Amino acid sequence: MFGLILQSTTYKDIITRPIILNAVVKELNSPRKVQVSPAVPAKYEVDALGQQIQTSPAREAVYKMMPSAYRNQGLDAKTIASMISISNQTNSQVFSVNVKSRDAKMSQDVANVIANVFKTKISSIMAVSNVSIVSKATKNTVPVSPNVKLITLAGFVLGVVTAFGWGLIKDLTDRTVKDLTFLTEELNLTNLGIINYIGKIPDLKEVLAEEGQQKQTSESRSNRRI
Incomplete structure (x- = not known):
């Protein structure tokens, strides 16, 4: 972050122009x-x-x-323009340029280069010489995004709402009969009896095969006794 003493907010727009950013890219990519x-x-x-x-x-x-160090980072004027944001206080001639990237050191270097290039070129662009750097950029060791706590909280709330909604929809669309009184009282049907749970009914072929095997076993035992 750096501050510049300005006469007009017009200077803020100049920073994001190619005339400044192209020079910034050239300096960042130079040995x-x-x-x-x-x-x-x-x-x-x-x-x-x-x-x-x-x-x-x-x-x-x-x-x-x-x-x-940034020669192969793919930095160009468009990329740097998307990384920077400019803010200033009301009724103040000082504004700040913040640079956000995945590398804190890169953000610091880009901000400082922008400050130096702007200070050098603004005198020829606007014919002024009263621009000065108030403070140099410093890197922020604490990531500003993503906000892990906020994302975790949002995920938890979304999970609870989704689970509740899914359960409500399942309950409202459930058409299975869970109570005998529903058949007799609501549908006026006659209860003829209750059939208990019946396990798996074996196939006829399986029954015949099992009986045949038992018969062969009994015959073999009879032959041994003789």
Whole structure:
């Protein structure tokens, strides 16, 4: 998040234009200079005569070019435009640019690059020079979405409502007879008797096969006795 001191809310629209976002994409995809070792000042000692003698020379900082971390992230002007949102307080010349993405570090870098590019280019676009960055963007380590608690609560409520509705529909559409009085009193039918539960009735072929097997068993036993 960063703030810019503005004279008009028109500047807010300029940030989402290709003239700014294309430059942001180019800078994010460009190689970056990384410091390998810091600069070291020269060291001096004083000899017996009181003269200052250099004991070790100064060394400049060493840098190397590193490829951009976002080169293969598919960042373009349209993607970045969908990631940013701009807000400002009423009667205030300062507005904030928030960047939302799946990577907190990426959001921070994109916001800071937008601030620097806007500050550099706005002077040539609007012929003004009083734009300044109030604060640099910082990454938010707490995810802003998805809201796990809200989704869990919504899922629970939806599950309860769905289960209740399904049970109500099943009950209203159930046409099975559950009480004998419904047949005699509601439908005026005569009760001829109650048939208890009957288990599985064996097939005729199974009965004949079982009787044949028993007959063969009894005949074999009779032959053994003789």
